[in-house]
Amino acid sequence: MTLKDTAEEWRITATETPFTGNKTSVRTDDVVMPDGSVSRRDYQVHPGSVAVLALDEHDRVVVLRQYRHPVRQRLWEIPAGLLDVPGENPLSAAQRELYEEAHVKAEDWRVLTDVYTTPGGCDEAVRIFLARELSEAEGERFAVEEEELDMELARVPLDELVRGVLAGDLHNNCLVVGVLSLTAALRGDGLDALRPADAPWPARPFES
Known part of the structure; x- marks a missing residue:
């Protein structure tokens, strides 16, 4: 057994897009099942995202606290954002998000992991980067708007975040x-x- 996800696409007999939003849309596909029957699948079509786990020299992670309306909660998060431009280099997007949301730059970048957030109902793919050797970004801070207007920033020890995750607090x-x-x-x-x-x-091929 090879423990690796593999590309595969079942036959689609019909497709439509009943909703198109500003950044995402909803698609409905009629998909042929292994027994020959056809089942309808509704899912969100998403451009993809990047996220940055920025780790400083004291093993603290740069986090932000922001209101998320769909879940009616203010969540602690790591800097993240959409891949707004088709084919956009994800590293460039991640560097931009770290600057805009935390006014931080990093010298050392690695891919931490790649995930599908909710593959049963959305095609969103996220690449999570690890950023190290942090320093204050140059120039003026990015002008925030909407939910970001009262966003809180902090640096929290990694061990404390792990405890919060396992306790069900994050x-x-x-x-x-x-x-x-x-x-x-x-x-x-x-x-x-x-x-x-x-x-x-x-999941999201990009230009070099």
Whole structure:
């Protein structure tokens, strides 16, 4: 048995897009099942995202606290954002998000992990980067708006975030996956064994 996800596409007999929004849309496909029957599948079509687990020299993670209306909660998160431009280099997008949301830059970048957030109902793919050797970004801070207007920033020890995840106090997908993946990497082959920042990403192919 090979423990690796593989590309596959079942036959679609009909498709439509009943809703198109500003950044995402909803698609309905009629998919042929293994027994020959056809089942309807509704799912959100998403451009993809990047997230950044920025780790400073004191093993603290840069986090932000932001209101998320769909879940009616203010969540602790790591910097993240959409891949707004088709084919956009995910590293460039991650560097932009770290600057805009935390006014921080990093010298060392690695791929921490790649995930599908909710593959049963959305095609969103997220690449989570590890950023190290942090310093204050140059120039003026990015002008925030909407939910970001009262966003809180903090640096929290990695161990404290892990405890919060396991206690059920922290719920943001990228934060949970990021801090647990980082903990596993530290206890495994080490951070230098992580993939380079420009590693291929079949879920969202990008330009070099």
